[in-house]
Amino acid sequence: MPYETKELGAAGNVLRYRLRYHQRTRSRSFTALARTMRELGHPMTAARIGEAFNGYRRIATDELTALATALEVPAGSLVLAASPSVDVLLVERIGSETSHDLRVRLARVEFSIADLEAGLERGVVLSHRERRDSGVPAPEESLAHLESACIEVELIESELRRREAKEANNGKR
Numbered sequence: 197m198p199y200e201t202k203e204l205g206a207a208g209n210v211l212r213y214r215l216r217y218h219q220r221t222r223s224r225s226f227t228a229l230a231r232t233m234r235e236l237g238h239p240m241t242a243a244r245i246g247e248a249f250n251g252y253r254r255i256a257t258d259e260l261t262a263l264a265t266a267l268e269v270p271a272g273s274l275v276l277a278a279s280p281s282v283d284v285l286l287v288e289r290i291g292s293e294t295s296h297d298l299r300v301r302l303a304r305v306e307f308s309i310a311d312l313e314a315g316l317e318r319g320v321v322l323s324h325r326e327r328r329d330s331g332v333p334a335p336e337e338s339l340a341h342l343e344s345a346c347i348e349v350e351l352i353e354s355e356l357r358r359r360e361a362k363e364a365n366n367g368k369r
Contacts, residue, residue, distance in 0.1 A: 208254065209346045213313075214274045216249050217339055218267045229266050238262035290355050302352045305345050312342045 219229065226242035226249070233240045238259060245263075247253040255263070264271035290298065 209251070210343045211255065211260070211274055212249060212251055213339060213342050213346075215255075215263060215267070218269050218274075219249065222267060224267065229263070232266040233262055236262045236265055290351055295356065295359055298352050298356055302349065302356070305348050305352070309342065309345045309349070312345060 219226075224232075226245045229245050230240055230242040233245070240259060240262075244253065248255045248259070260274065261271050264274055290301075293301065
């Protein structure tokens with residue numbers, strides 16, 4: 197039976213990208229993380245870690261804390277900070293665009309996310325010199341762009357859902 201990706205939202209996707217980034221930069225396999233998690237008193241199989249890191253399951257708070265410890269990073273650095281300044285201009289722009297334009301924009305952002313993920317994958321395995329020579333951005337830079345793109349997707353999808361609900365309510369009258 198194929199896995200179904202969970203709807204994680206922007207914060208969940210950012211968390212997943214950050215976990216994968218730290219896992220790859222530390223060259224820790226899912227099996228090694230599972231072993232460390234067991235030692236920390238939070239038994240989690242390599243398969244379950246893989247499911248969480250790939251968006252097939254959500255991560256509980258106690259798992260997040262243990263994973264952060266296993267990866268030797270502060271748990272707070274993995275979580276998307278809620279900021280009231282989350283692109284107020286972007287929110288205003290999204291509100292003024294047509295639904296068709298929003299769908300086009302959404303497709304472009306989702307395509308750029310796939311591109312950023314591939315770049316992040318390449319950037320993690322390249323040395324600083326190789327990245328500079330090839331033009332591949334540093335993983336931290338790709339991660340920041342990825343986080344912004346995830347937030348933009350969340351905002352666009354939210355606006356489209358709001359508009360669809362409003363149209364459905366208007367159709368009932």
